[in-house]
Amino acid sequence: MKTIIITGMSGAGKSQAIQILEDLGFFCIDNLPPQLIVIFLNLCKQSASGIENIALVTDVRGDIFVNGNSSPLEDYLDQDKDAELFFLDATDEVLVSRYQETRRAHPLAGSTGNLLEAIQTERTMLDHFKEISDEVIDTSNIKVAELKKKFKALLKKEEHQTKPQVNIYSFGFKYAPPTGADFVFDVRFLPNPFYKKELRHLTGEDQAVRDYVMSSSKAKEFYDKLLDLLEFVIPEFTNVSKNTVEIAIGCTGGQHRSVTFAWLLEEALKAKGYETRLRHRDITKNRLEQ
DSSP states (O other): OEEEEEEEOTTSSHHHHHHHHHHTTOEEEOSOOHHHHHHHHHHHHHSOOOOOEEEEEOOGGGOOOSBTTBOHHHHHHHHOTTEEEEEEEOOHHHHHHHHHHHTOOOTTTTTSSSHHHHHHHHHHHHHHHHHHOSEEEEOTTOOHHHHHHHHHHHHHOOTTOOOOEEEEEEEEGGGOOOSSOSEEEEOTTSOOGGGSHHHHTOOTTSHHHHHHHHTSHHHHHHHHHHHHHHHHHGGGGGGGTOOEEEEEEEESSSSSHHHHHHHHHHHHHHHTTOOEEEEETTTTTTGGGO
16 A cells, blocks of 8 residues: 655645645545544555555644654654655745735744744754655745646656755855755855956856856866765765755855856756756846846
8 A cells, every 4th residue: 555644834735735646546635633644544454445545644733743753653654664754845935925825824823923933933843754754845936737747756756766856056145045955055265257247147047157157277176076076975865765955056146156056067967867956046136236
């Protein structure tokens, strides 16, 4: 019996995920408390119901923890090798925006301060389950159709797959460093195209900017060493059942140097057979000022 248990941040798309899995032939139940999940799954195994694929959603409202990090759900996941835990996540900024758009109340709104504090409290509470999950899916910048493709790919993925997915994104330190990345690299020590008038209005997606950034011997040396490091360490994540690696490259504004390195790394890793996803978080910010 194939079992997928979905948890994660409120507002990250768990309801959409369960609908997608239902369309893919799973018997689905939403908002089931962890204690009942274990009882329900055991009953399914003991009965002749004929249910082969089950997907369940639980979250912070279901008292996912019992004593500290100990819970019946975690014990069940340790025992049943056919059960997988998927964790849906999104950035604080995106979650706040979604709640403001829907005008729904956060599950922890009554026990914390404002919306952002509720989200941050929930993130702390669920951090352990994110750490032990089989898959972490960031829904910050994907639509429902893309999420459906993601689930289809995960369900078809063979167990002997050795290469995790690599998500690479650029950002600007002036807009705050990212949270949740496995690796954060700083390229602010390199010459800044912002101070070249003919390059200021361009970005690292333009060849002229990439040529300027990589014309520095230090840039070439750093790139080679960084790529060597990533080629060594990324495959090792499969040894700890981590199938997605997040790599963030930062410069001052997130438009030139970081974009260049993120673009080049994504091209190199994709050529080596990795499934990659590239995002430039701050590339369009402050364009009018330039």
